[in-house]
Amino acid sequence: MSNESRAEVLARLPLRDDLRGRTPYGAPQLDVPVRLNTNENSYDVPAEVAAAIVEAVRQEAGHLNRYPDREFTQLREDLANYLGHDLEADQIWAANGSNEVLQQLLQAFGGPGRTVLGFAPSYSMHPIITVGTGATWVDGKRGRAGQATDDPNQFDLHVAETVEQIERVKPAVTFLCSPNNPTGTALDLDVVKAAYDATDGIVIVDEAYTEFARTGTASALTLLPGRERLVVSRTMSKAFALAGARVGYLAADPAVTDAIRLVRLPYHLSSLTQAAARAALWHSDVLLDTVEAIKRDRDRIVTSVRELGLNPAPSDANFVLFGGLADEKALWRSLLSRGVLIRDVGLPGFLRVSAGTPEETTIFLDALADSLLDAPVTV
Known part of the structure; x- marks a missing residue:
């Protein structure tokens, strides 16, 4: 096999000029106990x-x-x-x-x-x-x-x-x-x-x-x-x-x-x-039953992160963006070390978390509280 890297071969290919230097879409797919980073429905199909x-x-x-x-x-x-x-x-x-x-x-x-x-x-x-x-x-x-x-x-x-x-x-x-x-x-x-x-x-x-x-x-x-x-x-x-x-x-x-x-x-x-x-x-009626459960946990996240001194956006989705962070990357790593994966969306001072099952939401909120206590990263 060639010792050339894939990047070196790609650079030689006749790729469109407007695509050079760009990166593909990709959210981290990590094997952790609680994945709340891609806004999936956390409930299995009934x-x-x-x-x-x-x-x-x-x-x-x-x-x-x-x-x-x-x-x-x-x-x-x-x-x-x-x-x-x-x-x-x-x-x-x-x-x-x-x-x-x-x-x-x-x-x-x-x-x-x-x-x-x-x-x-x-x-x-x-x-x-x-x-x-x-x-x-x-x-x-x-x-x-x-x-x-x-x-x-x-x-x-x-x-x-x-x-x-x-x-x-x-x-x-x-x-x-x-x-x-x-x-x-x-x-x-x-x-x-x-x-x-x-x-x-x-x-x-x-x-x-x-x-x-x-x-x-x-x-x-x-x-x-x-x-x-x-x-x-x-x-x-x-x-x-x-x-x-x-x-x-x-x-x-x-x-x-x-x-x-x-x-x-x-x-x-x-x-x-x-x-x-x-x-x-x-079977839309059965599937949409989980929507109400997810909305309850979304609202619980909004209330809980506000009580922790953070600034959540009023959410109409199945996720919550929260701000007030001096170092969002440090908090993201701290949560990951506790088995919770959320999303760094590239906004300074903000992170996004999907609403999970009640159990997943509780694990996230406990991990968030512990992370803030161990190493405060709020503004």
Whole structure:
């Protein structure tokens, strides 16, 4: 074998110039007792739902010699029924996780010579997918001038500041995120309406965590009528506990799904994936029971970390961003040494933790208290 490193070989390959020096997405996958770093649903798929999925897949297995339904018609109908809001199946699109849905949108509406705007901090895959599809990413700003650096409210979006940035950048695609990752905060729909009116491009509202939102939090699905350039993306990875199945979807004007058909790969959603997703949707009431349990532990985290002297963001997701840390990396390492893995999202003074089972949440909170006692790292 050559003594050259893989990095040396990669440097010689005819890689696109705009990809050189970049790093791939990757959250640490470490073997520790408590993993609360990737916003997974900490509850296993209930036995009755798992059995229904297995049976649905079994019925498809004997016909794998045939291509799947390219239009995944029945799945689109089931997703429309689940979402409600008088949505029809021709307004729904699905793919292998919401990341592929977003990639297809950017293949259709982004690409070389076009700009995509997002508001940092937000979901780290948005810029990665943008660059991967050849468009130019622009980091927008959140909050207002003069806010304290340890104040989680500094990450809110406001109408005037959002509109000013859209009008200045003139993006082909604008990303909004509600609840936002990594802050967990939901978006006022006035911001969505103002963003839409400020551009002639596509506006994508990423609602991956919307099932965890607090009572009264409105969805951008209510804004779809009359807005042909508005897209709302969702996932079955979080609330439905199907991260391993890779199913994401969107709701939009039917013309948007027609645009995606121009770039999607044929038969992109396998028969097995379609069957598993449909079986899960038929048991949505059982699966969503865990959502309420997760919300209780999320709220317990918010209350408990505040009592420890930290500054948590008011979360509408299944995770909590908390600030007030003088050395977030030291605290992250201290928690890891105690068998608890959470997420350093790259924000100075902040860390993010997923809400786990009651037992996992208790272990995290005890480890956090011990870490702060042993080596105080708060501001």
